[in-house]
Each structure stands twice: as structure tokens, then as C-alpha cells.
Amino acid sequence: MPIGLGLHVAIALFFAVHAVRNGQERYWLFVLFAFPLLGSVVYALAIWLPGMADSRQGRRLATGLRQALDPERGLRGAREAFDAAPTTRNQVLLADALVEAGHAGEAVDHYRDSLRGIHADDPDVQTRLARALLQAGRPAEARQLLDALIARHPDFRSPAGHLAYARAVAAEGDRDKARHEFDTLVDYASGLEARAWYVEVLRDWGDDRAADRERDAALAHARRMPAHARQLNREWLRRIERCTAGRPRGATVSTRTP
Known part of the structure; x- marks a missing residue:
């Protein structure tokens, strides 16, 4: 069978399975197998794409496609x-978008x-500022900012702020303090971001035994997570899985976000 024809049949088979599983009219099977290429195009336009648009997977796919085609x-x-309404909220949202875009x-x-x-003393904005400072490669400023924030707001609790602080301390080379902060953080953080950073920090320090221990604990934690939570944490899970013992040692601890 020619490769092109085989591909047409495979696509038609995919849509045929979709039609059966979703209770579509049986005449679609005739259309798909009598005219594999044209039938697949018609089915995709009439049934599959509209259905995808209404699903979470379809919306996620569309969002990813828009991001790939127009990243900014x-x-x-x-x-x-912000230009239309230069409010504090819009300025913070602009700063968030700049961080996301790598600026x-x-x-x-x-x-x-x-x-x-x-x-002027908003803890949430200061936490975001600290994360931006880390991404900009300025961990000392991030730590100074967060130390002052902790002193002024000792009851303020923020996993994102705690992670920024742990990363800043690690980037400055204060290993004992960094271990303490990361150990405390991973005990209560529900996601995988803090665990991914901790594994990478330990690997960068050349402490492979501790890195392997934290990596295994993170993977065990991931297996216990619900499917939707694993999906939300998929990028951090990939980073944990990539962090193997073969990673070069002695590298400077990264302060940049993915």
C-alpha cells in the first residue's frame, strides 16, 4: 500500500473510532472508508473540530497554538x-506578562x-518583584527585599514567596540556610515546582546523593497526585525526570525560570 494511501486510511480509522465512541450517525463510517481523504476532511470540519473547541483539551490545544504562532x-x-488605563492592577499585570515573555x-x-x-507595602507585589529579580539574575536584591518583607510582615505566608527566598539564598551560596528553607517548603508545598528547584539546586552543588533522594521523593509525590494535578505540573515533572546524576557538576545555581 502506498504510504500516502496508508496515511489517509489511518486518519479515517481515527475518525471512525471517534464517531463510534461519540455516538455519531453510522453513515459517517461509510463516508470515511469510501472516501478516506475527503471524508476525513469533512468529518474533521463538521464534527471533530467543533467538539474539540468545547473540550478542555481542545481549549488547551488552541491556547498552545495561539502562543506558538504569536508568543507575545x-x-x-x-x-x-496599561496604556489605556495606567492603574496599579494593569501595571502589575503588565509586569507579569513581561516576566512570562522573558523581559x-x-x-x-x-x-x-x-x-x-x-x-506601597503590598506583600504580593513584592513577592512578584523578588521572582522577577531572580529571573533577571539579581538574587542578592531578591533576598534583601524578602528579608525586609519578612521583618515587616512576619505572619505573611506565600509558597511562591518562600520558594523565591529559598532560590535566592541558594544562589548566594548560603547552603545550610537554603537546605533549611527548601526542606521546610517541600513539606507543605502541594505542587512540584519547589521540588524541581530543590533537585536542581542539589545537583548543581554536586550533592548527587541528596539530589537523587529528593528526586525520588518528588516522583513518588507525583504518582500520588490526581491526574489533573500531574497535568498542571507536567513541566516541573519533566524537569525532575531530566535531572539525572549525569548532569555536570559545579555549575552556578540557576536563578532563571523556565
Whole structure:
């Protein structure tokens, strides 16, 4: 069978299975197998794509496709919103979009500028600022900011802020303090982000035994997570799985987000 014809039949078979599982009219099977290429196109346009658009998987696929085709779409929208209404909220959202787009240095300026008026001592914005400083390669500033925040707001609790602090301490080379912060953090953090960073930090230090122990604990934790939670943490899970003992030692602890 020619390769092209075989591919047409395989696609038609995929849509035929979809039709049966979703209770579509049986005439679709005739259309798909009598005219594999044309039938598949018609079925995709009439049945499959509209159904995908209404599903969570379809929406996720569409979002990913839009992001791939236009990676700065969200950033443009955030800039336009801030230009139209330069509120503190819009400025923070713009800074968030800048971080997401990899422009951490510019994000730092916007976060700092938003810390004024009633938001001058906003712990959430300061936590975001600390994360942007880390991504910009400025861990000392991030730690100084968070130390001051802790002193002013000792009851403030933020897993994201705690992770930023642990990363900043690790990046500065304060290993004992970093271990303490990460050990405390992974005990209560529900996701895999903190665990992924901890494994990478330990591997960068050359402490393979501890890194393997934390990696195995993280993978065991992932297996106990519900399927939707694993899906939400899939990028961190991949990073944990990639962090094997063969990773080069002696590298500087990364302060950048993926």
C-alpha cells in the first residue's frame, strides 16, 4: 500500500473510532472508508473540530497554538491595557506578562513603580518583584527585599514567596540556610515546582546523593497526585525526570525560570 494511501486510511480509522465512541450517525463510517481523504476532511470540519473547541483539551490545544504562532500576544494586550488605563492592577499585570515573555529587567521596573500609595507595602507585589529579580539574575536584591518583607510582615505566608527566598539564598551560596528553607517548603508545598528547584539546586552543588533522594521523593509525590494535578505540573515533572546524576557538576545555581 502506498504510504500516502496508508496515511489517509489511518486518519479515517481515527475518525471512525471517534464517531463510534461519540455516538455519531453510522453513515459517517461509510463516508470515511469510501472516501478516506475527503471524508476525513469533512468529518474533521463538521464534527471533530467543533467538539474539540468545547473540550478542555481542545481549549488547551488552541491556547498552545495561539502562543506558538504569536508568543507575545499576551504581552501586547497587557501593554495596550496599561496604556489605556495606567492603574496599579494593569501595571502589575503588565509586569507579569513581561516576566512570562522573558523581559524580567523591564518587569522589575514596573513592579517597583506599582509599589506606591496604598500598594506601597503590598506583600504580593513584592513577592512578584523578588521572582522577577531572580529571573533577571539579581538574587542578592531578591533576598534583601524578602528579608525586609519578612521583618515587616512576619505572619505573611506565600509558597511562591518562600520558594523565591529559598532560590535566592541558594544562589548566594548560603547552603545550610537554603537546605533549611527548601526542606521546610517541600513539606507543605502541594505542587512540584519547589521540588524541581530543590533537585536542581542539589545537583548543581554536586550533592548527587541528596539530589537523587529528593528526586525520588518528588516522583513518588507525583504518582500520588490526581491526574489533573500531574497535568498542571507536567513541566516541573519533566524537569525532575531530566535531572539525572549525569548532569555536570559545579555549575552556578540557576536563578532563571523556565
